[in-house]
Amino acid sequence: MALIPIVYYGHHPALHKIAEPVTVFDEALTQLIQDMYETMYHAEGCGLAAPQIGLSKRIAVIDISEEKNKPFCIINPEIIEKTGSELMSAGCLSVPGTYSTTPRATHVKVRAQNETGQFFEIEGDGLLGHCLQHEIDHLFGKLNIDYLSLLKRKMSLKKMEKFLKRAE
Ligand code: NI
Numbered sequence: 001m002a003l004i005p006i007v008y009y010g011h012h013p014a015l016h017k018i019a020e021p022v023t024v025f026d027e028a029l030t031q032l033i034q035d036m037y038e039t040m041y042h043a044e045g046c047g048l049a050a051p052q053i054g055l056s057k058r059i060a061v062i063d064i065s066e067e068k069n070k071p072f073c074i075i076n077p078e079i080i081e082k083t084g085s086e087l088m089s090a091g092c093l094s095v096p097g098t099y100s101t102t103p104r105a106t107h108v109k110v111r112a113q114n115e116t117g118q119f120f121e122i123e124g125d126g127l128l129g130h131c132l133q134h135e136i137d138h139l140f141g142k143l144n145i146d147y148l149s150l151l152k153r154k155m156s157l158k159k160m161e162k163f164l165k166r167a168e
Pocket of ligand 1: 092
């Protein structure tokens with residue numbers, strides 16, 4: 001297994017465009033997903049999407065459990081049902097050092113494929129629902145700070161750059 005460097009807002013084109021669907025489900029994909037789990041745990045995130053490691057593919061991994069032992073991946077996911085709306089404050093590994101408030105559905109149902117290409121459905125509200133929406137947004141080139149006004153986004157990006165400088 002291997003850690004993969006995470007890319008930051010404005011630092012890599014993959015973060016800001018629609019990712020390509022996955023069509024080949026092979027050993028390399030399984031390995032990539034293992035590496036994404038490891039990278040997510042190492043970064044202490046509850047989700048990680050492929051564009052965040054500079055890869056324009058519709059793959060995301062999620063684990064919202066306290067014990068960090070219930071990882072799953074969603075490949076080519078699609079939101080097939082959405083109900084309610086609420087505001088959610090969340091961070092993002094690609095915009096470190098910042099939080100932003102984003103409008104989210106309260107409940108979503110998602111259809112996706114697993115690492116062997118099998119279709120499955122997953123639904124949730126609360127943290128799971130928000131995480132699903134956040135990661136699926138990444139696969140369409142959208143980050144949570146993109147919901148902010150231009151001014152607030154600029155402030156968040158300044159904060160991020162300061163954070164990255166301190167972390168060097
Ligand atoms: Ni994110």
